[in-house]
Amino acid sequence: MGANGGGKTRLAVKIENDLRDKAHRISAHRALNLNPQVPKISEGAAVTGLRTGHPHEGSSIDNRAGSRWQGNAAIFLLNDYDYLVQALFADQANTSLQTHKNARTGSSQPASATKFEKLVEIWDRILPHRKLDITGDDIRASIAGATEKYRATDMSDGERAIFYLIGQTLTAAPSSVIIFDEPELHIHRSIMSRLWDELEVARPDCAMVFISHDLEFVASREGQKYVLRDYSPTNGWTIEAVPEDTGFTEEITTLILGSRTPVLFAEGQGSSLDQAIYRACYSDWTVIPRGSCEEVIHAVATLRANASLTRVTCAGIVDADAYDAVEIELLQSKYIAVLPVSEIENIFLLPSVVESIARAEGYSDKALVDKLTSIFEELLTRATDPNIQDSIVMRYCRRRIDRTLKKIDFSDAVDVAALAADYKRKTETLDVVALAKMASDNIQKAIAEKNIAELLKWYDNKGVLSIACKAKDTTKALFEQWIVRALRNNTVPEVSTAIRNVLPAIVAM
Numbered sequence: 210m211g212a213n214g215g216g217k218t219r220l221a222v223k224i225e226n227d228l229r230d231k232a233h234r235i236s237a238h239r240a241l242n243l244n245p246q247v248p249k250i251s252e253g254a255a256v257t258g259l260r261t262g263h264p265h266e267g268s269s270i271d272n273r274a275g276s277r278w279q280g281n282a283a284i285f286l287l288n289d290y291d292y293l294v295q296a297l298f299a300d301q302a303n304t305s306l307q308t309h310k311n312a313r314t315g316s317s318q319p320a321s322a323t324k325f326e327k328l329v330e331i332w333d334r335i336l337p338h339r340k341l342d343i344t345g346d347d348i349r350a351s352i353a354g355a356t357e358k359y360r361a362t363d364m365s366d367g368e369r370a371i372f373y374l375i376g377q378t379l380t381a382a383p384s385s386v387i388i389f390d391e392p393e394l395h396i397h398r399s400i401m402s403r404l405w406d407e408l409e410v411a412r413p414d415c416a417m418v419f420i421s422h423d424l425e426f427v428a429s430r431e432g433q434k435y436v437l438r439d440y441s442p443t444n445g446w447t448i449e450a451v452p453e454d455t456g457f458t459e460e461i462t463t464l465i466l467g468s469r470t471p472v473l474f475a476e477g478q479g480s481s482l483d484q485a486i487y488r489a490c491y492s493d494w495t496v497i498p499r500g501s502c503e504e505v506i507h508a509v510a511t512l513r514a515n516a517s518l519t520r521v522t523c524a525g526i527v528d529a530d531a532y533d534a535v536e537i538e539l540l541q542s543k544y545i546a547v548l549p550v551s552e553i554e555n556i557f558l559l560p561s562v563v564e565s566i567a568r569a570e571g572y573s574d575k576a577l578v579d580k581l582t583s584i585f586e587e588l589l590t591r592a593t594d595p596n597i598q599d600s601i602v603m604r605y606c607r608r609r610i611d612r613t614l615k616k617i618d619f620s621d622a623v624d625v626a627a628l629a630a631d632y633k634r635k636t637e638t639l640d641v642v643a644l645a646k647m648a649s650d651n652i653q654k655a656i657a658e659k660n661i662a663e664l665l666k667w668y669d670n671k672g673v674l675s676i677a678c679k680a681k682d683t684t685k686a687l688f689e690q691w692i693v694r695a696l697r698n699n700t701v702p703e704v705s706t707a708i709r710n711v712l713p714a715i716v717a718m
Contacts (some may be wrong), residue, residue: 210427210451210467216440217420219386222282224418229268233260233381236287237391237420241369243361245298245348247291252299259380261291293376296314297350298346299382300324323381331375331407331567335400339368357394371404378408378415386416394421402429417535428460436466455518461497465512471522473715474508476501477553482689486553487526489696490709494524502527509544524715528552529666529707531605531648546713549662551669556711557677557692558588560661565707566680580680584659587676592668598649601667605648606641613639 211217218237225234250264258264262277278285301323308320325343342349342358349358352366364372374392381387390595393401401423409417421427427434434451455462465472473494477483487496489628499505509525512518532540537547550556557563564581572580591597602655617635622628655664665673678688695701696708 210421210424210434210438210463212467212469214440215437216446217437218283218390218438219440220389220446220610221418221420224386224388225282226274228386229543230260230382231361231384232386232388234388235374235377235390235392236285237394238284239287239373240290241366241373241395242288243294243348243364243369243372244291244292245294245346245361247294248555249298249302249346250295252296252303255292255299256380257294259289259296260382261287264292290373293373293380294348297324297328297376298381301343301345307606321349322567324376327379327411328375331404331411332371334407335369335371335404341372366395367397371400374404375377375408375411376411381415384414386417386418388420390420391422391428392419393421398423398425401426405430424460424464426464428458432457434463436463438466452517455515457508464495464497465518465523465544468521470495471524472497472512474499474505474512474523474525476505476527482693483553484692485696486556488710489699489705490712491526491715494715499525502530506540506545507544513544517668526713526715530608530669531651532544546715548713549711550665552671552673552676553672554673555665555668556708557680558584558661558665558673558712560585562704562707562711563680565704566677568703569701570681572680584676585659587658587679588661588664588668588673589659591670591672591676592652592664597670598652601652601669602645602648604669606644609644610639610641703706 215594221234225232250258251266254264257266257268260277261268261270261272261574262275263272268276272283274280277287304321304323311318311320329341329343332339338353340351340353343350348361350361351358361369361372374389378387392405396404405419419427419430436449437446437450438449439447449466451459451463451466453459457465471490471494473487473496475483475487475498477498478500479498479667480634483498484496487494492631497508499508505525505527509523512521512523521542525543527540527545527547529548529551531551532547540547548556550559557566560581561583564577567577567580613636617632619628619631619635622631652664652667654660655667674688675685678685681688681691683691692704695704698703
C-alpha cells in the first residue's frame with residue numbers, strides 16, 4: 210500500500226527486474242481486449258510472448274524490458290491479452306491431443322484438465338450467473354439458464370478482467386512470483402476476496418505480490434503487509450511493515466501508516482454528510498470515522514501511545530454533548546477538539562451558517578431577515594415541545610450516567626461486600642434529578658433568550674436538517690445532496706467559509 214506517487218509501481222518493476230524469469234508482473238495499466246479470433250500459434254511461442262513480449266520460442270528474458278514494456282516498464286500500457294488467449298488455446302490443443310493419444314493406445318492414464326477447464330471451474334464459482342462456452346477456437350458467454358450466447362468481445366469490463374487475471378495466474382511459470390498491480394480494477398468489491406482466494410489455491414507453488422489502493426482487499430489477504438512511506442530516485446524506498454496488535458484493525462492501521470497527512474478521528478459512521486463536512490473543513494487531515502465519542506478518545510490515545518505508530522500525528526473531534534468547561538479543557542489536553550453544537554448536523558442552523566446558505570440563495574435585506582426569523586422561530590417552537598425537551602434531557606442524563614460509570618475503577622475491592630460499598634460510595638454523588646433539572650433549565654433559558662447557538666449545544670434531535678433546508682427552500686434529501694456537493698467542490702465558497710469558521714481549529718501536535 211502507499212499514497213499515489215509513492216513509488217509502488219517502480220518497486221514492482223524492481224522486483225520483476227531483480228527476479229528476472231522467476232517473476233511475472235501484471236501492470237495496472239493494462240489493455241483488456243479479449244479476442245478469441247487471434248491467430249493460433251504454438252504454445253511455446255505464445256507463452257514466450259506472454260512473458261517477454263517476443264513471441265519466438267527460446268526468446269531471452271532480456272527481451273522483456275524492450276519488447277513487453279517498450280523500455281517504459283513503469284508506465285507502458287500492457288497489451289498481452291492476445292498472447293494469453295493464444296497460450297490457453299495452445300494448451301487446450303496440446304493437452305487434448307495427449308489425452309486422445311492415450312485413449313488410442315489404451316492407456317489408463319486419466320485425462321489432464323486443460324487450463325481453460327480450470328479457468329471455467331474458477332469462473333463458475335465466482336460468477337455463477339454467467340457461463341463460459343469455450344470450444345476449440347472460440348470463447349462465448351451467456352446468462353445462466355439462457356440459450357443465447359454473446360461474443361467474448363462483448364463481455365463487460367469486469368468479466369474480461371476476471372478472465373484475464375485467472376488466465377494469467379494459471380499460465381504463470383511454476384514456482385514464480387506473480388506481481389499484480391491494482392488487482393481490484395474493474396472488479397466488484399463483493400467478489401474480490403473470493404476471486405483471490407481461488408487463485409491462491411490454484412497456484413500454491415507461486416508467491417503473489419499485490420499492489421493495491423483497496424484497504425479492505427489488502428486486509429483480507431493473508432501474508433505480510435507493507436506501506437511505502439516515501440520514494441526518491443536517488444535514495445529508493447522507505448518501506449514499513451504493518452505491525453500487529455496496534456489496537457486498530459489491520460485496515461485502519463494500513464490507512465494510518467499510508468497517510469501523508471495527520472490523522473483526525475471523528476465521530477460518526479462515515480456517512481456522506483459527515484465525511485463531506487470534515488474532509489472539506491479539515492483538508493490537511495486524513496479523516497477516519499470511529500463511531501462514538503469514547504471510540505474517538507480511545508483511538509487518539511491508542512495511536513499516540515503505540516510505539517510503532519508514534520511518528521503519525523493525530524487528533525480527534527467529538528460532538529459537544531453538553532460537555533462543561535472543565536470537561537472540554539480535559540478533552541483538549543488529550544488532543545480532542547469539541548464541536549460547538551450537540552451534533553454535526555446542527556452547524557447548519559448556527560446563525561452565521563444558515564445566513565450564508567440563505568444569501569447564496571439570493572436572500573438579502575428584509576427578505577433575508579424574514580427568512581432567518583422564520584427558521585429560528587420554527588426551531589424554537591420545536592424545542593419548546595415538552596416531548597422533545599424530555600427526550601433531550603433523558604439522552605443527556607443517560608450520557609452523564611454512562612460517562613460516570615465508565616470512569617469508576619473497582620479493582621481495589623477484594624470481596625463482594627467491599628465491591629458493594631465501593632460502588633455505593635462512587636455513585637452516590639451522581640444526582641440524576643439534579644442533572645435533569647440543570648439540562649432542562651439550560652434549554653429553557655436558551656429558548657427564552659432566543660440564543661440559538663446555546664440551544665444547539667443541547668438540541669440533539671435529528672429533525673434539524675428538515676429546518677435548515679428551508680434556507681434553500683428544498684427538501685431534506687436534496688439539501689443533503691447539495692451541501693455535500695458544495696463542500697466537496699467548493700461551489701459555494703461563502704457557505705464553506707462560514708462552516709469552517711464555526712468549527713474548532715485543530716493543530717497538528
